Amino acid sequence: MQRRSFLKAGVLGAMALAAGGALYRQLNPPQLERYALDAGARTIVAVLVPAIAGPVLPQEAAARRAAIDGAVQRVAGAIAGLPLTTQKEVADLFALLSLAPARRLLTGIGDWQSATPQQLAEFLQGWRSHRLAMLQTAYQALHDLVLGAWYADPSSWTALGYPGPLQELSA
Amino acid sequence: MTSPIPDPIAAGLEAGWKVIDASTVRQDLMLEADVVIVGSGAGGGVTAEILSQAGLKVIIVEEGALKSSRDFKMREADAYPNLYQESAARKTKDKAINILQGRTVGGSTTVNWTSSFRTPPDTLAWWQQRYGLKDYTVQDLAPWFAMMEERLHINDWLTPPNANNSLLGEGAKKLGISYGHIRRNVNGCWNLGACGMGCPTNAKQSMLVTTIPAALAQGATLLTRTRAERFALQGGRAERLDCSALTADGIEASGRRITLRARHFVVSGGAINSPALLLRSGAPDPQRLLGKRTFLHPVTVSAATYAQPVEAFAGAPQTVYSDHFLHTAPVDGPIGYKLEVAPMHPLISATALAGFGTAHADLMRRYAHMQGMLALLRDGFHEQAPGGSVGLHSDGSPVLDYPVSDYVWDGVRRSLLTMAEIQFAAGAQTVLPTHEQATGYASWEQARKAIAELPMRKLQTRILSAHVMGGCAMSADERGGVTDPQGRYRGIANLSVHDGSLFPTSIGANPQLSIFGIVAKLASGLAEELTGRPAPNPAPQPLV
Numbered sequence: 001m002q003r004r005s006f007l008k009a010g011v012l013g014a015m016a017l018a019a020g021g022a023l024y025r026q027l028n029p030p031q032l033e034r035y036a037l038d039a040g041a042r043t044i045v046a047v048l049v050p051a052i053a054g055p056v057l058p059q060e061a062a063a064r065r066a067a068i069d070g071a072v073q074r075v076a077g078a079i080a081g082l083p084l085t086t087q088k089e090v091a092d093l094f095a096l097l098s099l100a101p102a103r104r105l106l107t108g109i110g111d112w113q114s115a116t117p118q119q120l121a122e123f124l125q126g127w128r129s130h131r132l133a134m135l136q137t138a139y140q141a142l143h144d145l146v147l148g149a150w151y152a153d154p155s156s157w158t159a160l161g162y163p164g165p166l167q168e169l170s171a
Numbered sequence: 172m173t174s175p176i177p178d179p180i181a182a183g184l185e186a187g188w189k190v191i192d193a194s195t196v197r198q199d200l201m202l203e204a205d206v207v208i209v210g211s212g213a214g215g216g217v218t219a220e221i222l223s224q225a226g227l228k229v230i231i232v233e234e235g236a237l238k239s240s241r242d243f244k245m246r247e248a249d250a251y252p253n254l255y256q257e258s259a260a261r262k263t264k265d266k267a268i269n270i271l272q273g274r275t276v277g278g279s280t281t282v283n284w285t286s287s288f289r290t291p292p293d294t295l296a297w298w299q300q301r302y303g304l305k306d307y308t309v310q311d312l313a314p315w316f317a318m319m320e321e322r323l324h325i326n327d328w329l330t331p332p333n334a335n336n337s338l339l340g341e342g343a344k345k346l347g348i349s350y351g352h353i354r355r356n357v358n359g360c361w362n363l364g365a366c367g368m369g370c371p372t373n374a375k376q377s378m379l380v381t382t383i384p385a386a387l388a389q390g391a392t393l394l395t396r397t398r399a400e401r402f403a404l405q406g407g408r409a410e411r412l413d414c415s416a417l418t419a420d421g422i423e424a425s426g427r428r429i430t431l432r433a434r435h436f437v438v439s440g441g442a443i444n445s446p447a448l449l450l451r452s453g454a455p456d457p458q459r460l461l462g463k464r465t466f467l468h469p470v471t472v473s474a475a476t477y478a479q480p481v482e483a484f485a486g487a488p489q490t491v492y493s494d495h496f497l498h499t500a501p502v503d504g505p506i507g508y509k510l511e512v513a514p515m516h517p518l519i520s521a522t523a524l525a526g527f528g529t530a531h532a533d534l535m536r537r538y539a540h541m542q543g544m545l546a547l548l549r550d551g552f553h554e555q556a557p558g559g560s561v562g563l564h565s566d567g568s569p570v571l572d573y574p575v576s577d578y579v580w581d582g583v584r585r586s587l588l589t590m591a592e593i594q595f596a597a598g599a600q601t602v603l604p605t606h607e608q609a610t611g612y613a614s615w616e617q618a619r620k621a622i623a624e625l626p627m628r629k630l631q632t633r634i635l636s637a638h639v640m641g642g643c644a645m646s647a648d649e650r651g652g653v654t655d656p657q658g659r660y661r662g663i664a665n666l667s668v669h670d671g672s673l674f675p676t677s678i679g680a681n682p683q684l685s686i687f688g689i690v691a692k693l694a695s696g697l698a699e700e701l702t703g704r705p706a707p708n709p710a711p712q713p714l715v
Contacts, residue, residue: 032566034422054532074248081252082260084423085564124527128607136630137266144260144522147531151521152248161539162484162517165245166363169174169371 212278214670216378277379303647333486551676
């Protein structure tokens, strides 16, 4: 699908989803529960870490894998610290990104693991500048979760020139 | 966890302070006191000290946990989830404005950047004219500010500003813009720059190490991990406060209930949580003013890179400011703004900077050379800056709806222009407003043209807030606010509000000292009323 047509379809699809979701929620007030990233969602985050953080990851395969795993773990930890109403929204977002028809419609991505960097960048840029505020906020949530998780970790600090906290007081 | 710094909280607990971590209680509790105070931040802390020193039996209710210097390891990854509301990701309803508020013993004073300003005279003059607050003159409040300045070691900061701050001063000087130096509530500060993650040396004179320990030393009880759910109101009085114990991580109710009874209740939960508690309680609100006119000092951010290192993470976070753009027009003219800088630790910087992939990585490569300037817009003085309104989610948790008018957007654009001009005057190589469509600009000329064209829209322009005010405004006239000039809630005889939600407009400066001083006055009045004796003057106390 061409980018423009998927974006157009995306608008309609998202509106339908938003309307359907609002109706559903009105009929079934949400039971607020803790949300833990499942395997599918972890796969999505693992794909998004290099797409969002950019060329700051190690190149060597094992180190790269470990860096991504660490970031995914920290994203999961950050989500677990959010209020339940926000955890519910994050759960809805990952449900949307996992569900094949919705994902294709809204992101243009058929399958996360085989998505090319180009496709991922188009998806992110598409949501970043989307007419629907809901998708802009979803982009920003992914932006903040991934970049927060990446730069929270001391392994990212040397490249920044950030010395980290004074050791005597942070042991 | 080890730290070479003596921890006054650990010592106090050992000495027998009455602190109950509600996440550990196994059965429902029922407690009684003269006064129950909801919140342990700037308002609750000052109130707790004054009332307990007046001999009243006080219970302090805090939703956050009791953390102290031994826990403060200067790591953002620990600090934000443990010490801030909603893991420092609290947002307005439309998610367009990120709100930083503390959620720990000491409230926002435990994590703020120590900037201390008395309430500006033009703000007080406006309150007198528009809200009939005739006792809120510069002269009337001066002794209260002086008292709290002494109590909290608020003094000129004599150490030279870090580069992040001096660049604001240098740029302003080149452009002939007035600027000044910020007073700070610190005692023996190490100049580490970690204020936002909790002070690891107890130098910051937050409520955590001053008024709360003083109240506990007088026998007050502190309940942590306790959420005030609702007041039971009857016959124009608050009969009791129903609370939920929270789980150890503070995310949800544990199922244990805590019931508090008192002669008097003080609400000091901050300007989002206080109105929300009163809304959940069905507090009388005949004029539909409760939770309305909630102000944020909407903050815009401009990042700039310099040839030399700036290391904006090191050193006291805020030491230079400019009020020039608060005074270029009347207070109710085009919206004015205060200029300051932001400490830039990696997580907060990386998330504040827009973009992803290579573009973002390129920005982060210049991280140590980056300066972060802030403009705080003074909302609440014009009909097109009426603030937002606090509402409730289906689970009773609060949410703030804050529309941004064209009038405010005009100020957002002007503030981004101002900051870029100052940054280039100070020698910036590039300037980058935090906007989804902005790129790094290489000259003032280029930035001026580009910023003039940027679409000013929510979610495209990044807006932050660290100062939430209003929603329980004081007014001499009941049509102007839900509280009277003594902070008493109209229609509930034994309930006061003592926090920033009292303010009928934004302050136009970092609000902590406004809260300290005004609440000291209100709490002293309350102490006299409840005891029939003059209130004590809170002086620094030995902690244990």
